[in-house]
Structure formats: C-alpha cells, structure tokens
Amino acid sequence: xxxxxxxxxxxxxxxxxxxxxxxxxxxxxxxxxxxxxxxxxxxxxxxxxxxxxxxxxxxxxxxxxxxxxxxxxxxxxxxxxxxxxxxxxxxxxxxxxxxxxxxxxxxxxxxxxxxxxxxxxxxxxxxxxxxxxxxxxxxxxxxxxxxxxxxxxxxxxxxxxxxxxxxxxxxxxxxxxxxxxxxxxxxxxxxxxxxxxxxxxxxxxxxxxxxxxxxxxxxxxxxxxxxxxxxxxx
Amino acid sequence: xxxxxxxxxxxxxxxxxxxxxxxxxxxxxxxxxxxxxxxxxxxxxxxxxxxxxxxxxxxxxxxxxxxxxxxxxxxxxxxxxxxxxxxxxxxxxxxxxxxx
Numbered sequence: 436x437x438x439x440x441x442x443x444x445x446x447x448x449x450x451x452x453x454x455x456x457x458x459x460x461x462x463x464x465x466x467x468x469x470x471x472x473x474x475x476x477x478x479x480x481x482x483x484x485x486x487x488x489x490x491x492x493x494x495x496x497x498x499x500x501x502x503x504x505x506x507x508x509x510x511x512x513x514x515x516x517x518x519x520x521x522x523x524x525x526x527x528x529x530x531x532x533x534x535x536x537x538x539x540x541x542x543x544x545x546x547x548x549x550x551x552x553x554x555x556x557x558x559x560x561x562x563x564x565x566x567x568x569x570x571x572x573x574x575x576x577x578x579x580x581x582x583x584x585x586x587x588x589x590x591x592x593x594x595x596x597x598x599x600x601x602x603x604x605x606x607x608x609x610x611x612x613x614x615x616x617x618x619x620x621x622x623x624x625x626x627x628x629x630x631x632x633x634x635x636x637x638x639x640x641x642x643x644x645x646x647x648x649x650x651x652x653x654x655x656x657x658x659x660x661x662x663x664x665x666x667x668x669x
Numbered sequence: 670x671x672x673x674x675x676x677x678x679x680x681x682x683x684x685x686x687x688x689x690x691x692x693x694x695x696x697x698x699x700x701x702x703x704x705x706x707x708x709x710x711x712x713x714x715x716x717x718x719x720x721x722x723x724x725x726x727x728x729x730x731x732x733x734x735x736x737x738x739x740x741x742x743x744x745x746x747x748x749x750x751x752x753x754x755x756x757x758x759x760x761x762x763x764x765x766x767x768x769x
Contacts, residue, residue: 462752480675487679490686492710497678499717504726507674511681517713518682523706525689534690543687599762602737605722606758609738612714613745624708625715632716636724644724645716652712653705660704 442561449557449566456549457573461581463491468585470495470604473595474502478586485582489575490547492611493518496645499604505642513645524551531555531563545571620656628652737762 464485471481476498484494493514500510525546531554534542545567554567592598616622632648639647722738723729737758744754 459750462750466752466755476671476675480671484675484679487676488682490682492714493678493682496713496717497674499721501671501674503721503724507670507677511674511677513713513717514678515681515685517710518678518685520706520710521682522685522689523703525686526692526694527689529690529694532690539687539690543690544683546686546689597763597766599733599737599759599764599766602722602734602762603755603759605718605734605738606741606755607751608714608718608721609741610745610751610754612711612718615711615714620708621711624711628712628715629719632719633723633729636720637728639727641724641727645713645720648716649709649713652716653708656708657701657704 445562446565449553449562450569453553453566453569453573456553456570457577460491460549460574461577464578464581465585465588466603466607467491467494467498468582468587469589469592470502470585470600470607471498471582472586472589473600474498474604476501478583478590481586482579482583485579488514488518489544489578490518490521491578492548495604495607495611499608500642500645502604503641505645506640509640509642509646513642513649516646516649520548521546524548527551528554528567531560532567542567542571545575547571547574549574620660623659624652624656627655733762733765736765 467485468481471484471494472478476484481498484497488494488497496517497510497514500513501507525543528542528546528551532542550567550571553570554563557563557566589595589600595601612625616625628648628651631651632644635644635647638644718738722734723731725732740761741754741758744757749757
C-alpha cells in the first residue's frame with residue numbers, strides 16, 4: 436500500500452483541486468447574491484448570511500421562502516432543516532480533523548458539502564486534513580466575494596421580474612437538487628415532496644408547505660422502506 | 670424581521686456544524702438519522718423547486734417561470750454549469766414576458 440507519488444506533488448494536486456472547487460462554488464455565490472437582493476434582503480444582510488451561515492442550500496432556502504412571502508420563522512426552519520446534514524458531515528470529519536479549542540471553532544464553520552467531499556476523497560489523513568482546510572479557505576473567500584458581486588450587481592440591474600430573476604430561483608433549487616437525484620429512492624422522495632408542497636400551497640401560508648412536504652416525504656420513505664435502510668439503496 | 674431570520678439561521682447553521690464535530694459519534698450514528706440526513710435535503714430542495722416555479726402567493730400559477738424551469742431541466746441534462754442553468758432560466762422567462 437506504499438504511495439509512489441511524493442507528498443509535495445500530492446500537496447500541489449490537493450491545492451489545485453481546492454482552488455477549482457472554490458471557483459466553481461463562486462458561480463453559485465454570484466447567483467445567491469443576486470437572488471437574495473431581489474428577494475428583498477439588503478446587500479449587508481445578504482453578505483452577512485454568506486459570512487455567518489456559510490452553507491449555500493440553507494441560504495438559498497431562507498431567501499427563497501422570504502422572497503415568496505413566507506414568514507421569517509418558516510424561512511429559518513427550512514434553512515435549519517436543510518443545514519442539519521452538516522452535523523452528519525461534522526461527525527464524519529471529526530476523527531480525521533482531530534481539532535480542539537480555537538481550531539475547532541474555526542473548522543466548524545467550514546464543514547459544508549464541498550469540504551467534506553474533498554476531505555473524505557483523499558487516500559490518507561494528512562491529505563484529508565489539507566484538503567479540508569484548503570477547500571474551506573478557497574470556498575469561503577470566493578463564496579463571499581461572489582455573494583458581494585452578485586448582490587451589488589443585481590441591485591444595479593432594476594426590475595427583477597422583467598429580468599426573469601423569479602424564474603431563476605426555481606432553476607437554482609433544481610440545480611442544487613440535481614446532483615442528489617441518484618437512485619429510485621431519491622427520485623421518489625423528490626416527486627412526493629414536490630407534489631405535496633404544490634397540493635398544500637393553496638391551504639397553508641407561504642413557506643409552510645415546503646416544511647410540511649419535507650417532513651411528509653421523508654416520513655413516507657421510512658414507512659415504505661421499513662427499518663429506515665433506504666439510504667443504502669441510493 | 671429579516672435581520673432576525675438572517676441571524677437565527679446563521680447561529681443555527683453554525684451550531685449544527687459545531688455539534689457534528691463535538692458530540693460523540695453514537696449520538697447521531699443510527700441508520701435512521703443517516704437516512705433522514707440524506708433524504709431531507711432532497712425533499713426540501715424538490716419542494717422549494719416546485720413552489721418557486723409554480724407557486725403564486727397562496728395559490729398556483731403556470732407562467733413564464735415554468736418555461737424557465739423547463740430550460741433548467743434541459744441544461745442540467747446537458748451538464749451545463751450552474752450559472753448557465755440559472756441565467757438561462759431567467760433569460761427564457763424574461764424573453765417570454767417581453768413577447769407578451
């Protein structure tokens with residue numbers, strides 16, 4: 436199991452990949468900044484969310500629900516449910532990172548989809564730790580820079596509806612969903628949730644149908660799969 | 670109210686991340702929790718996609734946003750980058766509205 440590739444070379448490969456992921460995530464950041472300000476958040480609120488929450492799916496969810504007329508509470512709850520996966524990522528990363536004290540305080544903010552994928556994709560723990568920190572710093576810098584650009588740019592553009600930016604919100608959520616649609620269980624969950632949310636829309640306040648649909652779809656999948664082993668089938 | 674939502678979301682999201690790094694693994698290691706963590710984002714993102722594309726206040730409407738979503742599906746099937754998907758969907762909807 437000896438590794439023929441020298442560490443210096445692997446180190447550079449990890450750094451290069453981290454920068455690549457950062458640039459790719461930056462394009463999401465521009466979209467987030469633009470959609471957030473057209474949803475009614477100020478540039479400051481938009482940038483604060485990117486620095487402090489720093490988890491794209493939850494950020495898109497909050498501004499999407501608020502923009503559609505949902506309450507602050509349903510927006511926040513949707514964002515937190517979506518962000519709960521980061522706790523699972525943290526569990527997975529804890530034995531690899533071995534961080535304590537101040538380092539853990541900073542490391543925690545960087546626990547997101549991209550850093551987890553990059554860290555667990557390495558062959559050994561030394562490379563995993565480097566991948567986590569390098570990807571985290573690249574994504575954090577570029578995500579926040581891109582958010583600012585998108586937010587300032589969109590406020591300069593004018594009427595969001597004329598520009599079709601309301602259609603861009605749905606497309607953005609589909610873009611975030613797409614890579615997760617692997618396997619039958621994932622597709623059924625998605626279709627049940629979408630149908631439930633639409634069916635409940637005329638009955639409940641904006642924002643609430645999404646929350647109920649999320650819980651209903653996951654509960655139904657548990658029932659269908661029995662012991663809750665559905666995750667293994669995807 | 671927006672600031673309250675921004676700060677509550679930020680604090681909650683950070684605490685979820687910190688909890689993952691801090692709690693003993695057995696607390697969250699059950700297969701049920703893992704499955705829920707896998708399926709919940711899928712369910713929420715699908716519901717958000719549907720409501721943002723077809724919802725209209727407290728009702729439904731089939732308008733230019735649906736055409737934008739259609740473009741997004743085709744673009745994703747063709748493996749287009751995220752920005753192309755989002756900007757293209759906006760352009761399709763804006764174009765349809767401009768045509769009346």
